[in-house]
Amino acid sequence: MKAPxxxxxxxxxxxxxxxxxxxGFRQNNPAWGAGAVLGLMQSIxxxxxxxxxxxxxxxxxxxxxxxxxxxxxxxxxxxxxxLPAETLACVRSIAWALAICFVAVTAVSWRYAFxxxxxxxxxxxxxxxxxxxxxxxxx
Numbered sequence: 001m002k003a004p005x006x007x008x009x010x011x012x013x014x015x016x017x018x019x020x021x022x023x024g025f026r027q028n029n030p031a032w033g034a035g036a037v038l039g040l041m042q043s044i045x046x047x048x049x050x051x052x053x054x055x056x057x058x059x060x061x062x063x064x065x066x067x068x069x070x071x072x073x074x075x076x077x078x079x080x081x082x083l084p085a086e087t088l089a090c091v092r093s094i095a096w097a098l099a100i101c102f103v104a105v106t107a108v109s110w111r112y113a114f115x116x117x118x119x120x121x122x123x124x125x126x127x128x129x130x131x132x133x134x135x136x137x138x139x
Contacts, residue, residue, distance in 0.1 A: 003137075010128050017120040108126075
C-alpha cells in the first residue's frame with residue numbers, strides 16, 4: 001500500500017476523534033460522583049488578567065483547544081494524502097513531526113484517559129507512522 005491511503009484513513013479517524021472529543025469532554029455521568037466538583041468549577045469566579053473566569057472556563061478552553069488541534073491534524077493528514085509521491089518525500093519531516101506528536105498524544109491517553117481516546121490515538125499513531133515511513137519512498 002502507499003502512504004496516501006494511510007493519511008486518508010488517519011484523517012477520517014482524526015475527524016471522528018475530534019467530533020467525539022468536542023461533544024463528549026464536558027459530559028458528566030452522575031455515577032462518577034463528580035457533580036459537586038464540577039459545580040464548584042463552574043460557580044467560583046476569579047479575575048484572570050482582567051476577565052472574570054472559572055476553572056470550568058479553563059477546562060472548556062483547553063478541551064476545545066485540543067478539538068481544534070485534532071481538526072487541524074485531520075486537515076493536515078488529508079492534505080498530505082493528496083500530495084504526489086515526490087512532494088511527499090520532500091516534506092517527510094512534517095509527516096514525521098505529525099506522527100511523533102501522536103506518539104505523545106497516545107502516551108498521554110494511556111496515562112490519563114480511558115478506552116476510546118486510547119484506541120483512537122493508538123490507531124492514528126499507527127496510521128501516521130506507517131504513512132510517514134512510506135512517504136520517504138518516491139515510487
